[in-house]
Amino acid sequence: MVMTALRLVFPLVLVGTLADLVNRSWLESTGYYYQTLHVTSWLLRRTRLQQGVLLVQTGALGLAVLGVAFAVSYLLIARVTRQTSDRLMGGGLAVLALQFLNVNPATLRAGRPLDWTAMNLGLTGLALGIAIGLLIGNLYGWSVKRWSQPSDVVIRPLTLGTLGVLLTALLGVLWLMRAPLGSTTGLTAWLRGPLTGASGWGSLLGVSVLNGGLAWLGVLSPLPSTPQQAAMAAQNLATVLETNSWRLPHPLTGQTILQPYANMGGTGMTLGLLVAIFLVTHNATQRHIGWLSVLPVLGNFNAPLLVGLPVILSPILWLPFLLAPAACLSLSSLCLALHWVPASAYAFAVGTPGPLISYLGTGGALSALGLASINLVLSTAIYYPFVKWAAIAEQRVHEEAISDAKL
Known part of the structure; x- marks a missing residue:
């Protein structure tokens, strides 16, 4: 199931990684091909090209993380029900939960737009996307198994989806109120310890x-x-x-x-x-x-x-x-x-x-x-x-x- 989800987002990861490779090795001054091929002497409008490459990189890798969360949840729910509406609702809830975890709490101030922590929607967030997909998919599947009313193509996904959005929103608010840092900042800080003076x-x-x-x-x-x-x-x-x-x-x-x-x-x-x-x-x-x-x-x-x-x-x-x-x-x-x-x-x-x-x-x-x-x-x-x-x-x-x- 996770293998299937990962292969579904493989094209996005491939395109995003190639864009990252082009940017960092060809367009950045620290890149191998930038230095060996003297890119600045023949490449015109390098800065504008770099902006476009970064857009492709961020968009593809960000969508890959959202996609893997959606796919894992969708495929888990597919094991317990054949209704496409339930599968789509579970996948949508996984994407919503992942978005709540990727808001920068430091920007939660009145009159200011929220900032998304884009790094969590890149390669560093793939594990988080898988985890969210597993959590939401299993919870939604558990709810489907215990649904006592006759199965309905509209009522059940509508009811479970509404309850899921409310619960996800509540947990998101609690997370943002309690978390002083982004969802991966603490982990990154903890991992720096073994590297100090290695x-x-x-x-x-x-x-x-x-x-x-x-x-x-x-x-x-x-x-x-x-x-x-x-x-x-x-x-x-x-x-x-x-x-x-x-x-x-x-x-x-x-x-x-x-x-x-x-x-x-x-x-x-x-x-x-x-x-x-x-x-x-x-x-x-x-x-x-x-x-x-x-x-x-x-x-x-x-x-x-x-x-x-x-x-x-x-x-x-x-x-x-x-x-x-x-x-x-x-x-x-x-x-x-x-x-x-x-x-x-x-x-x-x-x-x-x-x-x-x-x-x-x-x-x-x-x-x-x-x-x-x-x-x-x-x-x-x-x-x-x-x-x-x-x-x-x-x-x-x-x-x-x-x-x-x-x-």
Whole structure:
């Protein structure tokens, strides 16, 4: 049910992610293609184009979150009733509940328009959309089962819809009166703690697992950086520039090891997942989603792949999703400790192809490129049996659905 809902919003996530990739890697000054292709020298009206791209990005990803809430609730209610009016009413209530949670409480003042917290209607809000859909769908389905009057195409959805809107409005008012911050601000603040000064194999492993776990739950955004991380990166870069030595004061940080060696393709080392999908040749659906996701994954934007397969909430793919980056992180830390590869010190631009991050970050060290290639092979080997297993499981579910439809 959640898998079906995620695949329904996959086109929106794909379009929104591609727009995000274009904006951040081509139109922003920190982008890889902006810097390497000197975009400002040949692209006219860049600012106006960027505004249009941002509109596509925000609109598509925002609608994807609303859509997944609607679809999850709709599909849950479809299990208990065939009436389309009930399904549509339940989906509409899920969208309404999600909107109530995405108002900025700081703007609740007389005479001022309300501001929507748009970030909650982007990739960070996908988990919230799934949760709201599950909650509203189950509550509405429970009400349908206990409806004592004869089923009616108008009366029941009208009654349950009215009660649902009133209850949702009441809870929304209580939420906005009690919540001093947005619905994800507190969570983000809490997650900053483990990242403060993260240095060393153990702490980086914890960051990797936490980041992967949140992405598996549907929070498709990287964990926030901290001032301590920025300071360590600056000290590493100053050491290289001033002494021409790669004996960095902070050799194990997110920038030196985690990003260049264990996050190729995005959280979960998903470039290895993409290669594994193409190696498993007997599942056309997986390969189709893989081809559609090639460009964003190469730029380390993996949301389409995580939504389309889906990896989110997958009972099969969660283990390799956490294990692959952990294995790459461990191997890379060992190679760095043995001085087989230099630590990455140069900051990488947004959208840099995953395998090139370590090469460029070490000033062109071939050993770093070699280690990145080994990590890609290692992550592909970890993902391969699970991708094959997921393909077999999906095929069995499809066959059972066809058999049930014929009965």
